[in-house]
Amino acid sequence: MNLKRRIVLKGTAAASAIGVAGLLAPRAVLAAWPEAAFTAKTVPEALEALTGNSAASESGDIKIKAPDIAENGAVVPVTVTTSIEGIQSISVIAANNPVPLVASYNMGEGALGFVSTRIKMGKSGDVVAVVKAGDKLYSASKGVKVTIGGCGG
Amino acid sequence: MAKKSIKIRAKVKEDIVTVKALMTHPMETGARKDKSGELIPAHFIQEVVCESGGKTILTADWSGGVSKNPYLSFKFKGASKGDMVKLSWADNKGKSDSVEAKIG
Numbered sequence: 001m002n003l004k005r006r007i008v009l010k011g012t013a014a015a016s017a018i019g020v021a022g023l024l025a026p027r028a029v030l031a032a033w034p035e036a037a038f039t040a041k042t043v044p045e046a047l048e049a050l051t052g053n054s055a056a057s058e059s060g061d062i063k064i065k066a067p068d069i070a071e072n073g074a075v076v077p078v079t080v081t082t083s084i085e086g087i088q089s090i091s092v093i094a095a096n097n098p099v100p101l102v103a104s105y106n107m108g109e110g111a112l113g114f115v116s117t118r119i120k121m122g123k124s125g126d127v128v129a130v131v132k133a134g135d136k137l138y139s140a141s142k143g144v145k146v147t148i149g150g151c152g153g
Numbered sequence: 154m155a156k157k158s159i160k161i162r163a164k165v166k167e168d169i170v171t172v173k174a175l176m177t178h179p180m181e182t183g184a185r186k187d188k189s190g191e192l193i194p195a196h197f198i199q200e201v202v203c204e205s206g207g208k209t210i211l212t213a214d215w216s217g218g219v220s221k222n223p224y225l226s227f228k229f230k231g232a233s234k235g236d237m238v239k240l241s242w243a244d245n246k247g248k249s250d251s252v253e254a255k256i257g
Contacts, residue, residue, distance in 0.1 A: 077224075099217070101216060103213060105211055110231035111228070112227075112229055114226075115213075115227050116225070
């Protein structure tokens with residue numbers, strides 16, 4: 001892969017993310033959507049914006065089910081299960097994506113520690129699951145190798 | 154959207170309801186380019202809300218990093234067979250859709 005081309009692409013992706021965030025008006029309809037967290041470029045920044053805390057402790061009680069090798073980065077099935085009590089939210093992060101925070105699930109009454117989605121991954125990297133419970137953050141990660149990137153370009 | 158954009162199935166087993174949903178949506182990140190090199194504007198689902206029995210079970214905040222035609226599955230307690238579960242989404246262009254299904 002041509003490295004220079006990659007860098008250029010990454011740059012445009014980042015710039016456009018900012019442009020889009022500034023330009024779109026209907027954002028107001030969804031006041032709850034954590035825009036800052038979804039425009040953050042690094043994992044700690046995203047966590048900070050999302051939960052006000054960037055220190056997550058590793059936990060063995062979170063299981064991530066994702067393929068070791070994803071043939072198509074556009075569709076990577078990720079399932080997060082956790083046995084932690086009193087969970088408030090589960091966030092799914094693809095560490096090497098231009099916008100690392102992929103999804104954040106706020107758990108309401110009765111919801112169990114299980115979410116499953118298909119995500120895009122630009123390149124190989126860790127999939128990180130961050131679980132918020134009792135105002136503390138717990139995390140787990142799993143490496144996924146991507147053979148074809150799924151973030152466009 | 155004229156046609157229903159959500160397919161949903163909810164099943165209860167030993168007190169735990171498993172909901173599986175498939176939505177039809179392009180999920181553009183805003184970083185891709187079309188053939189002429191123009192950026193395709195971002196168009197993705199931002200929020201998915203699931204309710205049952207008047208309570209909000211789960212709210213999902215999504216970015217464009219979720220795959221096209223997103224799939225979502227989750228589990229919850231506190232509903233029984235025959236109850237309704239409602240799922241709705243809203244995207245960054247202000248469109249939305251919702252569907253109700255019976256738990257079987």
